[in-house]
Amino acid sequence: MISLQRASLRYGDILGLSPTSFDLGPGGGITGLLGPNGAGKSSLIQLLCGLLPPSGGEVRVFGEAPYRNPLVLARLGLVPEGDRFPGGMRGDRWLRMMGQLSGLQGRALDLALQRALAITGMESRAGQPFTSMSKGMRQRVRLAQALLHEPRLLILDEPFNGLDPEARLQLMDLLRMLAEGGVRIIVSSHILGEVAQLTDRILLLFRGRLLAEGSVPEIRELLDRHPVELRVTAESAAAVARWAVEQDELVALRMEDGGAVLAVRNPRTFLPRLQEAVVEGRLPLAGLDPLDLNLDAVFQFLTKDNQ
Amino acid sequence: MTSRALSALATVRAVALGYAPRVLQARGWVLCALAVLPVAFSFVGLMIGRQFGSFDSRLALHLFHGVLAALVLPIMVLVAAPGGIREDMEQRTLPLILVRPVPVWSLPFAKGLIWFAWGGCWLAAAGLGLVLLGADPGSAARQALALVLAFWAELAFMSLLVLVFKRGTLWGALVLFGWESILRVLPATLQRFTFLHHIESISGSRGGMVADWEILAQEQIASPVLVSVLALLLFGAACWALCGWKLQVTPVGLAGRDAEG
Helix, strand or coil: CEEEEEEEEEECCEEEEEEEEEEECCCCEEEEEECCCCCCHHHHHHHHCCCCCCCEEEEEECCECCCCCHHHHCCEEEECCCCCCCCCCEHHHHHHHHHHHCCCCHHHHHHHHHHHHHHCCCCCCCCCEHHHCCHHHHHHHHHHHHHCCCCCEEEEECCCCCCCHHHHHHHHHHHHHHHHCCCEEEEEECCHHHHHHHCCEEEEEECCEEEEEEEHHHHHHHHHHCCEEEEEEECCHHHHHHHHHCCCCEEEEEEECCEEEEEECCHHHHHHHHHHHHHCCCCCEEEEEECCHHHHHHHHHHHHHCC | CCCCCCCHHHHHHHHHHHHHHHHHCHHHHHHHHHHHHHHHHHHHHHHHHHHCCCCCCCHHHHHHHHHHHHHHHHHHHHHHHHHCHHHHHHCCCHHHHHCCCCCHHHHHHHHHHHHHHHHHHHHHHHHHHHHHHCCCHHHHHHHHHHHHHHHHHHHHHHHHHHHHCCCHHHHHHHHHHHHHHHHHHCCHHHHCCCHHHHHHHHHCCCCCCCCCCCCCCCCCCCCCHHHHHHHHHHHHHHHHHHHHHHHHHCCCCCCCCCCCC
16 A cells, blocks of 8 residues: 655755655554654655655555645545644535545535544534634544545544543544554554554654664564663763673673763663662762664653653 | 546635635735725715815726725735635645645635635726716726726736745735836836736726826827736736646645645
8 A cells, every 4th residue: 555665855955754665555554653753754744645755766655656646645634733724714614625625526525524523523513613623623623624535544643742631542442443444544643652552563763764663562672672872971980880880781881081881772671770870879970861863762762651 | 435636627616615705704804995995985085075065076087096006906916815825835724735636736726716706896896886986887897897807917926926935925015016106117118017007008097197297207008908908817817827837846745835854
């Protein structure tokens, strides 16, 4: 269904997405697109839904290049991030226009509207102006516009942002239901916990690169296995070294003025111990800097995953 | 599920009807007021003036050239044009339309059409309303036609400017209030490249005669009515076509105008 061969995206001099390759087969299911802000998730989404052409490489969706391609766009639904509604319009009228622009008309359009509003629970509230809708209601309308034409591929960019816990759970249930109905769903998020609740298949992006692809446990294991470098700044470099050599995760140690650079495996267990040592006064820590990109990603994961 | 591309006509229809309620909001009523109020106020003033016995038969002509054509029309264009496709870019709603199977080039015209229809109706009403101020019906009809056609051309031109340039409104204002205002000192050939020249040609009257002291003034020329009508129609159509071409060749990301990472 989706195939990227060294597809990249540049915004002038800025690289939004490095050459990336992956394939997603046909059939329903949910794939998580995970990465911190600025990781390239939106860039990838814009390539997939044909808003922007790739700067290099090839993007194929339903076997076709998606950029401004009606054959692809007719089978694709996008729920973009953020509030995007024309000011002063009513939800139902706007949805009707979106349905017409998807090629629906007459009885088919009426049925599609009823169906999309029923799925999103907006049957009785879609007649309100956007300005008087709550954020959750607007999110539902955003989802409804993407479902009108019964797309086979549904792409959601940070759909859980700003939703209360109940609305999040409802949206997750809805996405699971659609996926079981054969819709391929791609959900972007910067929070691992959210995506992990929805799917086991994840594409991990960071700073415009596809870092990993696989299940949540596989990615966690991959990140844990990969040695990462930490610059530990402290009043006494010797004290850092003394503490560090006692840790099982230490792979290498390099002394520097005012601290040491530690190469460690399994940061998920190492970092809490480091924190404990600092709290107990065994490690006179003044600063902690990750030295490679993957560690940044680990930090993102650990931070978000524990929320 | 549908899997076919929408025709340009169906796209224009859907967008124009979908966005039609927008004309009943602030921008739309400003357009209405701009067109109608000068005539309405003049009519009220005329009624009061008649009571005191004073009546200026040239009022309608002066109002048409000095206020409606030279001032109201450009302001209406400046108000209406940003409500077109530019608005969707700024509100970041354009990507939601661009992920539909629609011909992208038809969108600027579709969005501009509602503003042209709305503003054109009120301009026609204002032009025909000049009858109330003493204009003969034939002249008023030609004046109304001139206003509507000029609105068509100027709105398309301004829509193109705001689509192409970040400061398109400023450039448009310079053209509509700067270039147009020097009509009297332009050589004959260049006069044809002003909207006012064609408005005057279609309406069959001039904004004013050249006075003796205007030493830079050039000979005023007139174009045949049909030529001016065609000139405005074709210029507007060409501008809408260029708007469509510009949007068609411009990748628009989720951020609207400028793609984001």
